[in-house]
Amino acid sequence: MVLSKACTYGIQAAIYVASRNEDAYVSIQSVAEKLNISFHFLTKVLQQLTQAGLMVSYRVPNGGISLGKPASQITLYSVIAAIDGTDIFTECMLGLPGCGTATPCPAHDHWTEMRSKLFSLCHKTTLAELAEKANQLNLRLANLPLV
């Protein structure tokens, strides 16, 4: 798996929150139910996003979480980086230490090309775009079984 489960949950939740187009807080509980994710696990994941400033939380009755800045300013990259770190954007394809032009592995050229494509893709993709897509076509976001 390219992204960890924690990371995919975080992205799903972030898109969902962004797609609501409201400033109001939404409880993690309801997000977890909507996306069919374990509430407690999602809580821990979202804490990483709040710590990174991508979300803000309000610990109060009828509180919850909300985006920390406009959805158009939150990139997919920043969400991934906050949860999984930046390893996938810098690591050697073969897992060798110190990927770089100084000591390249045989796959280095090919891999850096792929990686930079992924890098720019994640940088230019914002929550606003993903949320809009999710809304526009009623795109699937939840981890629900396909009936």
Added chain:
Amino acid sequence: MVLSKACTYGIQAAIYVASRNEDAYVSIQSVAEKLNISFHFLTKVLQQLTQAGLMVSYRVPNGGISLGKPASQITLYSVIAAIDGTDIFTECMLGLPGCGTATPCPAHDHWTEMRSKLFSLCHKTTLAELAEKANQLNLRLANLPLV
């Protein structure tokens, strides 16, 4: 991590065997030492490659393993598929079940583009090419600490 450790070990070993340009068998023990990989673990990984027909083994004194077919006919894709499976080439970026145009997630379009690039890259890259690169420029292959 995009590829599992088992998979990176398998690729490293495959490249190493191919880079020797010999038909002679080489013992897993010596490969493990050369690449600084746990011998027992590498053994299990390579068993997957022999079962997939990518390598042949000769269980005999002075035996070992060798490529099952010409290095030019072994693609990076086939090695990855034999060890990690084909999930990374078909899975949803968000880990949702049933990635496809019928039920796309918001990241689907971007992701399928990336995936197909990775797919064609892995398909067109052969062990012959990687081995040649490894030999040509004395490229790093072993998992050794950078001194």
Added chain:
DNA sequence: GTGATTTCGGACTATTTTGTCTGCAATTTA
């Protein structure tokens, strides 16, 4: 045949990731 070398197969342990649970802190509302 006997012994040596080598992969194969399975059992086992360790580490990381994933998921669960419980109590606490913060704040609103009554």
Added chain:
DNA sequence: TAAATTGCAGACAAAATAGTCCGAAATCAC
């Protein structure tokens, strides 16, 4: 002030991955 709701923090359990170990099977060299 008291009660209720909510995220936070850390301990804990389960599952997946990574790594270790040992005995068996195959074959060669003698």
